[in-house]
Amino acid sequence: MPEVTRELLQTTPIDGLPGWEMRLFLITYPPGADASNHSHPVPGVGMVLEGAIISAFDDDPEETFTAGQSFSDRASHHRVSRNASQTEPIKFLIAYAVRQGEPNTTWPSAK
Template identity: 45%
Template sequence: MKRLFATLTILLAAGGFAVAHDADDKAPHDGESVKLIAQHLMSEKLDGEEATASVVEVTIAPGQEGLAHRHPGPGIVYVIEGTYELGIDDKPTEIFKAGESFYEPGGCLHRVSRNPSKTEQTKLVAIVLHPRDAKEVAIPEPKTK
């Protein structure tokens, strides 16, 4: 597992990603776009299941926020540009700036996913490890009534 995380860290630091296939931009919410950059089948298993590493680029317009969501596995996120406000589960929100990275446990609720700047866009690259049969890398949280 250490080797896997070392490889993922090198990919993030180098910024050079081998594109397995290209996907169209998806707009899960106004002001936010998500682009699948690459997917790699992993030889290691995740919780005993065959796994995939998906690399996504997320761009959030100034002052915008994404919808509440979860990921089917853990992720490592690197802030390429701007600032990013993150609130997971019941933890206090945190602000991350360009050049910083953070870890997200699998299945946690992203209740806050926001660009706090009124003038600059936010751009992130995330590597999400997930079961190969996962239908979505980001699972929208049902709205409460």
């Protein structure tokens, strides 16, 4: 299965918050892609450009966001994050405020 791509479009220092930066990503999920079970140490805000994504944090119910809708990534466990379609890709923009040198997304360690 093709992998999810994460393209860093811009990194900008945050005025008034030394050591912090904004990161803007273009994320693409191919048809049927699933990137569930990761975490965000910082919150983010995004907007779906194409397609639909199914998302849920912790024990929250699943939500579907479609093209033109905005959404929030909580600083929490992203239990569900998958493409709602088996035939169409999804693309979305997402921005995070992050300490320089720190990750905005973490993945479970492979065993």
